[in-house]
Amino acid sequence: xxxxxxxxxxxxxxxxxxxxxxxxxxxxxxxxxxxxxxxxxxxxxxxxxxxxxxxxxxxxxxxxxxxxxxxxxxxxxxxxxxxxxxxxxxxxxxx
Numbered sequence: 001x002x003x004x005x006x007x008x009x010x011x012x013x014x015x016x017x018x019x020x021x022x023x024x025x026x027x028x029x030x031x032x033x034x035x036x037x038x039x040x041x042x043x044x045x046x047x048x049x050x051x052x053x054x055x056x057x058x059x060x061x062x063x064x065x066x067x068x069x070x071x072x073x074x075x076x077x078x079x080x081x082x083x084x085x086x087x088x089x090x091x092x093x094x095x
Contacts, residue, residue, distance in 0.1 A: 001009065017025055034042065078085050 014022075014025060031039065031042065075085055078088055
């Protein structure tokens with residue numbers, strides 16, 4: 001089949017789906033359109049390691065800092081590191 005007939009076939013299959021299955025099909029198609037890095041993250045296993053006391057302390061310290069200080073805008077961090085926001089947004093995973 002050529003690309004056009006493949007698309008037509010896909011449309012026909014979608015048209016035959018029960019209403020209850022449409023949202024699942026849409027999520028699957030959206031997943032297929034993710035960039036490879038986003039797809040890898042979406043498929044990554046859940047981090048089920050217990051949180052250490054050191055990590056809990058670091059989170060508590062960060063929360064306390066934010067109680068007394070404003071956050072730093074992402075754009076400012078990018079600029080201070082010598083990058084442009086456009087360059088960061090257009091960065092692609094080399095894999």
